[in-house]
Amino acid sequence: MxxxxxxxxxxxxxxxxxxxxxxxxxxxxxxxxxxxxxxxxxxxxxxxxxxFGEIDVARHTARYLRHLEEERGLKPEQAERLLYQYGPSRGLINDLVTHALRTDQGIDVPQDSVVITVGCQEAMLLTLRALVASPTDLVAVVNPCFVGLSGAAAVLGVDLVAVDDTDDGIGFAQLDEVCRAARTAGRRIRALYVAPDFSNPSGGFLSLEARHRLIAVAEREDFLLLEDNAYAFTADQPGALPPLKALPGGERVVHLGTFAKVCMPGARVGYVVADQRVRHASGRTGLLADELATLKSMVTVNTSPLSQAVIGGILLEHQGSLAxxxxxxxxxxxxxxxxxxxxxxxxxxxxxxxxxxxxxxxxxxxxxxxxxxxxxxxxxxxxxxxxxxxxxxxxxxxxxxxxxxxxxxxxxxxxxxxxxxxxxxxxxxxxxxxxxx
Incomplete structure (x- = not known):
């Protein structure tokens, strides 16, 4: 043969x-x-x-099922079926996530502005894909940059431009120059990726003054801020600062988060807060989150309902706060x-x-x-x-x-x-x- x-x-x-x-x-x-x-x-x-010893998947899932029955009025078989079937691309636990964001971080947004993702990595991928519409579009990053973001950009063919980190967390003079250079070249900065709290890999941190200044630059130059919030919870609480999304001008911020570090990395549950308004050619307006959910339906379809149930159960067991x-x-x-x-x-x-x-x-x-x-x-x-x-x-x-x-x-x-x-x-x-x- x-x-x-x-x-x-x-x-x-x-x-x-x-x-x-x-x-x-x-x-x-x-x-x-x-x-x-x-x-x-x-x-x-x-x-x-x-x-990991604190995690009880069966208990957390049961707690979330009880929530579906008591708060959403589902019958037990309906609640179970919700976890066994495909789920909505936007997510199942959006209400619990928005409550936790409001309680713990001062981020007050409607639940339909949140998309539950497969880890923060998918949140980055979807956001980059939605925002970069033309070869002339650029995304700025604080350099050095988390490889998850730069890797997602490479997969999508998104051009990145670097702004070096400094003792202030970011080189503002260089950011101004990057914006000027982009305009001169006929290109536009669509967004700046930044992790204001103890970034990966450099441990960089933005002061409150720098946070306000960064939002002001984003408004002046007309770009969005992609805020990676993975490590903010590790701050010494007397020195903790509000996320960019919770500050005045936070409508310029797309907030990227994950439950990997604070709950369970194996669940692979993250989220993106995208409450920016999108105006369609017809005049109708919606949310950027709507567009991200549409993209997600063609990428992962939905985030595992069982994984969401585990995270939802943990949130419910702690009265909706992860503090x-x-x-x-x-x-x-x-x-x-x-x-x-x-x-x-x-x-x-x-x-x-x-x-x-x-x-x-x-x-x-x-x-x-x-x-x-x-x-x-x-x-x-x-x-x-x-x-x-x-x-x-x-x-x-x-x-x-x-x-x-x-x-x-x-x-x-x-x-x-x-x-x-x-x-x-x-x-x-x-x-x-x-x-x-």
Whole structure:
């Protein structure tokens, strides 16, 4: 019997986004972690597993089913069928999400302005697809940028333009120049993606003054702000600031959120708040959320009703507010961040004999610390770090548009325990003494 000929496709005939650095970074890190399972990994920004013991999928689902019966008047068989069937593209738990946003974050929007998505990643994809209508459209990003956003842009063929982060969170002078350059070139900035609270990967933070200023720039230059809110809950509460969406001028803000960090990453439930008005050629007006729901119906059809039921049940068990849920988690992440920074100070700070040129930022929340080195922190160096010293990290160059970050690395501390953080920084210290001049 003859062996069928192999079907070979040429990579050049596949979509160009497959060669994007953003697309390969997560797979690369997973591959390295798989080859060095005994290494301590500061690479993934995953939630701490100790909180998974609080999750009871059956109980949460039952609580949501009871809500459907008592509050929406469904019979038990109707409520169950709602979770077993395809669901509406806009979502099932929109009322609970809007209540939580109003209670916890001061974001007061109608429930039809919310679309429940498959994680925040789908929220980004849908929003970019809806807003970028022409090859002349651009999306600005604070650089370095979360690879989920830059990767989604690559898949969609959306052109990005970088605005570097600064001590103020964003370079406003450069943002002005980017807007001027776009107009001169006959292009327009449609949106700016920003994570104002402890961004991934740099831990950047926008002051209240900077938040107001950013909204003013968006109004003046006529673009939207895409606000990624994933890490705001980790703020030290006396220093917590309102999200952009809750500030005056918040109608300029499309708010992107997720329950991955605060509830359960495996549920893959996120949301997008898009209450901007859309005027049709007929004169009829609707919401941007309507357009996103239409797009979603052709992407994932709907977000899993069972997953939504789990998140809905958690919200109901806490009277519609996640404040009590996130407080314990925020305390753990604050502790881990403090332990990481303390270990860096003791091992690599002034007076320790650390190699010259090693420094790091000091975020007040979030999962990440950015470390600057006097040598290139590339994938080859990461391989040596894992093989010879048993410690993993993420090259910051993965997060930059174009060149940048080649002498920086990212440390994530969210899912590690105190002893592991201490041992990991010890290994990192020995590694840096070996590779830095």
């Amino acid at each position: 003859s062996v069928p000929a192999e079907t070979v496709l040429h990579r050049d005939d596949l979509h160009g986004s497959l060669g994007s650095p953003a697309m390969g970074s997560i797979n690369f890190l997973n591959e390295v972690m798989g080859r060095f399972p005994d290494a301590i990994s500061f690479a993934p920004g995953a939630p701490h597993t100790s909180f 009590s849920v996130v407080s314990a988690k925020a305390a753990l992440y604050q502790r881990n961040l403090r332990l990481l920074l303390d270990a860096l100070d003791r091992s690599l700070g002034p007076g320790t004999g650390a190699p010259a040129g090693v420094s790091w930022n000091r975020p007040r929340g979030g999962f990440f610390v950015r470390v600057r080195l006097p040598v290139p922190a590339d994938e080859r160096l990461l391989e040596r770090s894992a093989r010879e010293f048993g410690v993993l990290w993420t090259p910051m160059s993965h997060f930059y548009l174009g060149d940048g970050g080649d002498r920086q690395l990212r440390l994530a501390c969210s899912y590690l325990d105190p002893d592991t953080i201490e041992e990991g920084i010890g290994r990192l210290t020995r590694f840096l003494h070996a590779v830095c001049p």
